Amino acid sequence: MRLRRWTRNLGPPLLAAGAIALAIAPAVAGPGLPRVARTTAEVAARAPDVLPVCEDGALGPRPEPPDLAGAAWYRLDAVLDDVGALDGQRLALGRVGEVGEIDVALPVESFAAGPLGGRVLVGDDDGRRSRLRLVDAASSCVATIVEAEADVIRRAILEPSGSAIVEFRVDRANRADRGVWRRPLDGSPATLLLEPLPPNDRIGLVFATELAWSADRERLLVVSCGEIACLSRIVDQATGAALVVDDPDVGEPISLLGDQLVAYAACPAVPCSIVSRDLGSGRTRILAELAGLGVTVPTGGGLLIHEDYSGGDRLRVVRLDGAPLASLRLENGLRLVPNGHRAAAALELPAGVVAAAAGGRPRSAALPAVFLDAAGARWLPAGEIAP
Amino acid sequence: MNVRPVSPRLTSPLRVPRAAAVGLLAIALWLPAPPFAAGHSPDPAMSWPLFAANDALEFRWMSNEVPPPRMRDAVVAAAGAATNSRGSRAPSITYAADGASTVEYGANVFCGVNGLACADAWHAPAHFHVAFRTHGHQFDWGRLQWCQLQTTITNGCFDIVNVAIDEFGHVLGLGHHVNLADQSDYLDAVVQTVSRARPKVGWDADVFGRCDVAKLQLRYDQVNTARPYSTCLDLPVALSMTVNDRSIRVGETVTFTVTLQVGTSSAYERLSGNLLSQRAVVLQRRVPGSSTWTTVATIPAVLASGTYQIRVSPTATYDWRGYFYKPAGEGLRASSSAPFSVTVSGGCTSGPCPQLPEPIVEQEGTR
Numbered sequence: 001m002r003l004r005r006w007t008r009n010l011g012p013p014l015l016a017a018g019a020i021a022l023a024i025a026p027a028v029a030g031p032g033l034p035r036v037a038r039t040t041a042e043v044a045a046r047a048p049d050v051l052p053v054c055e056d057g058a059l060g061p062r063p064e065p066p067d068l069a070g071a072a073w074y075r076l077d078a079v080l081d082d083v084g085a086l087d088g089q090r091l092a093l094g095r096v097g098e099v100g101e102i103d104v105a106l107p108v109e110s111f112a113a114g115p116l117g118g119r120v121l122v123g124d125d126d127g128r129r130s131r132l133r134l135v136d137a138a139s140s141c142v143a144t145i146v147e148a149e150a151d152v153i154r155r156a157i158l159e160p161s162g163s164a165i166v167e168f169r170v171d172r173a174n175r176a177d178r179g180v181w182r183r184p185l186d187g188s189p190a191t192l193l194l195e196p197l198p199p200n201d202r203i204g205l206v207f208a209t210e211l212a213w214s215a216d217r218e219r220l221l222v223v224s225c226g227e228i229a230c231l232s233r234i235v236d237q238a239t240g241a242a243l244v245v246d247d248p249d250v251g252e253p254i255s256l257l258g259d260q261l262v263a264y265a266a267c268p269a270v271p272c273s274i275v276s277r278d279l280g281s282g283r284t285r286i287l288a289e290l291a292g293l294g295v296t297v298p299t300g301g302g303l304l305i306h307e308d309y310s311g312g313d314r315l316r317v318v319r320l321d322g323a324p325l326a327s328l329r330l331e332n333g334l335r336l337v338p339n340g341h342r343a344a345a346a347l348e349l350p351a352g353v354v355a356a357a358a359g360g361r362p363r364s365a366a367l368p369a370v371f372l373d374a375a376g377a378r379w380l381p382a383g384e385i386a387p
Numbered sequence: 388m389n390v391r392p393v394s395p396r397l398t399s400p401l402r403v404p405r406a407a408a409v410g411l412l413a414i415a416l417w418l419p420a421p422p423f424a425a426g427h428s429p430d431p432a433m434s435w436p437l438f439a440a441n442d443a444l445e446f447r448w449m450s451n452e453v454p455p456p457r458m459r460d461a462v463v464a465a466a467g468a469a470t471n472s473r474g475s476r477a478p479s480i481t482y483a484a485d486g487a488s489t490v491e492y493g494a495n496v497f498c499g500v501n502g503l504a505c506a507d508a509w510h511a512p513a514h515f516h517v518a519f520r521t522h523g524h525q526f527d528w529g530r531l532q533w534c535q536l537q538t539t540i541t542n543g544c545f546d547i548v549n550v551a552i553d554e555f556g557h558v559l560g561l562g563h564h565v566n567l568a569d570q571s572d573y574l575d576a577v578v579q580t581v582s583r584a585r586p587k588v589g590w591d592a593d594v595f596g597r598c599d600v601a602k603l604q605l606r607y608d609q610v611n612t613a614r615p616y617s618t619c620l621d622l623p624v625a626l627s628m629t630v631n632d633r634s635i636r637v638g639e640t641v642t643f644t645v646t647l648q649v650g651t652s653s654a655y656e657r658l659s660g661n662l663l664s665q666r667a668v669v670l671q672r673r674v675p676g677s678s679t680w681t682t683v684a685t686i687p688a689v690l691a692s693g694t695y696q697i698r699v700s701p702t703a704t705y706d707w708r709g710y711f712y713k714p715a716g717e718g719l720r721a722s723s724s725a726p727f728s729v730t731v732s733g734g735c736t737s738g739p740c741p742q743l744p745e746p747i748v749e750q751e752g753t754r
Contacts, residue, residue, distance in 0.1 A: 084455025086523030109525050175528050207501035207526045225501035228580050252499050269498050269505035309509050
């Protein structure tokens with residue numbers, strides 16, 4: 001099985017490489033990222049060094065990880081000051097099968113996205129300029145994509161082809177929506193991909209805008225959420241056409257699978273119903289009620305796996321037509337790892353695999369995981385995904 | 388209270404009522420209807436289970452996600468404010484180091500990408516969970532500032548107490564209040580979809596609003612029969628009145644007994660059929676065939692909840708009814724009993740008879 005082969009290929013050299021730990025400080029100028037050999041974040045903070053800049057060509061298109069061994073994971077954690085205020089974020093990222101991790105200190109206005117092809121896109125803003133950098137977990141190097149954007153880049157993701165960045169910006173002076181932009185990695189100027197969202201009374205003031213790709217990687221999902229309600233815009237990359245889903249029954253999206261927008265209903269928190277909105281017919285179907293975190297996989301014609309609050313600590317798998325497929329016990333304390341913007345963490349997984357972690361947020365890639373296909377779902381043996 | 392003037396109390400010789408009392412039950416006619424006042428309805432309900440009425444909920448700080456001290460103080464204060472202003476048999480909420488429920492500082496996967504805070508009570512009646520985003524969290528619109536965590540309070544900050552009461556309201560089963568289009572009723576509820584930052588009106592509302600209380604009363608019941616119902620409600624009232632004798636001679640005394648209660652319907656949830664005590668119920672009469680009612684007296688409440696009683700010595704035959712005026716300070720509708728006659732013989736038989744107020748011989752019980 002492919003998963004086993006990936007696991008077997010991981011070896012001591014990777015473990016040694018993974019022991020490298022790095023730190024990035026936004027105040028440090030220059031093309032590289034500060035790094036240290038570390039065992040703890042405190043060590044990293046005391047002994048900054050510079051993560052090497054990726055060699056030319058090292059960050060060429062690489063849409064898929066060549067192997068699970070090249071896959072990456074990341075996690076963002078709040079860093080608080082003495083009075084409990086958010087003082088920044090700490091990004092930890094690593095590679096599947098490696099023990100070590102890279103620690104990156106980020107300012108409050110920062111994010112991470114991906115991983116894609118073993119790379120994590122990191123954005124940070126120091127109050128004067130926004131920067132985008134791409135950290136390659138495999139080669140432990142960093143490449144600067146954007147050094148000084150005047151607008152605030154709130155979110156960005158790599159295009160599935162690996163050849164461009166799509167970014168959402170707000171105005172630095174008044175935080176007004178500046179739209180979604182596409183920035184080729186070949187140095188060409190960025191172009192406006194999606195106009196700013198017009199004022200919308202239903203969602204009110206926009207709290208968060210998130211970007212994601214459809215499962216077929218051909219459409220961009222732009223999600224704008226107010227304090228409670230959300231609105232989705234789906235941009236076809238080929239035509240540039242945008243479809244707006246402005247429906248009070250559809251909340252924060254989970255994924256876009258074919259013509260099915262899978263989303264939480266309009267709930268302030270989980271548990272919540274998970275619904276599927278057919279983009280063609282406009283019909284909304286409830287896939288799960290009293291659902292906790294949910295994740296979809298494109299395999300088996302599209303499957304939703306979700307935590308189930310109605311029947312104890314269980315995971316349930318349903319097809320996108322609502323038909324139940326499987327049920328698994330969820331060990332105490334584990335939660336599904338949701339999409340990156342909800343978890344502030346993510347990891348690359350093989351097709352059909354979802355992971356579980358304490359609190360739903362991975363600290364490494366060595367996680368329990370569930371394999372799903374049209375026949376059902378099963379827990380993978382320990383170490384199947386990563387040792 | 389909106390009470391009509393009462394005729395002067397007069398006295399006259401007592402006459403022992405007839406042993407065989409005649410009871411007439413006259414129930415005011417009403418149709419079940421939504422118990423909501425126009426324009427400011429009670430909050431909708433959350434779909435998760437309810438805690439038990441009068442339960443004592445205790446929360447602790449979630450390990451590794453403990454709020455900073457000033458937020459802890461504000462959340463504890465909010466729990467007290469929610470408890471004190473709940474106006475119903477909704478559970479109390481207090482901090483306890485070993486509480487079954489948890490409050491968290493930091494939202495993570497729980498709240499999603501938006502919102503200032505969120506709540507989960509799906510495990511009711513066992514426990515609940517509330518999470519607050521960190522001070523300084525960066526949203527698209529700017530950086531979240533909790534007023535209590537600022538060194539110098541600034542406009543644009545959010546009041547922790549206000550937001551915490553909103554979350555505790557969710558815990559107790561309240562959904563977001565549906566405001567009028569012009570938001571003119573925003574202050575009717577703290578449990579709001581959109582929180583207001585300082586200095587917008589309502590940013591620091593620190594008690595449940597009347598439409599929050601209304602839903603808590605509907606879901607958990609009123610504290611007792613005497614406590615007022617939220618003015619966000621518009622509950623129908625059933626008033627029934629009986630008399631111990633429908634045919635007397637001049638100089639004899641009859642006793643009118645009124646029962647006052649909330650109308651009966653599943654729409655009124657826990658309040659359905661509740662007895663109403665300590666209210667102002669009046670006795671009215673009219674000349675048979677007339678359409679004009681005259682208030683004779685306020686009927687005093689007796690010790691039995693929801694019961695009012697008065698003894699009267701009528702001098703002529705009249706139609707009688709009990710009447711409950713819509714009170715200004717609570718969400719109850721006006722109501723009257725079905726009228727009935729008490730025939731008085733031996734009095735004035737050829738007109739014009741003197742139109743004197745009926746002598747009220749005795750008011751029993753206490754208000």
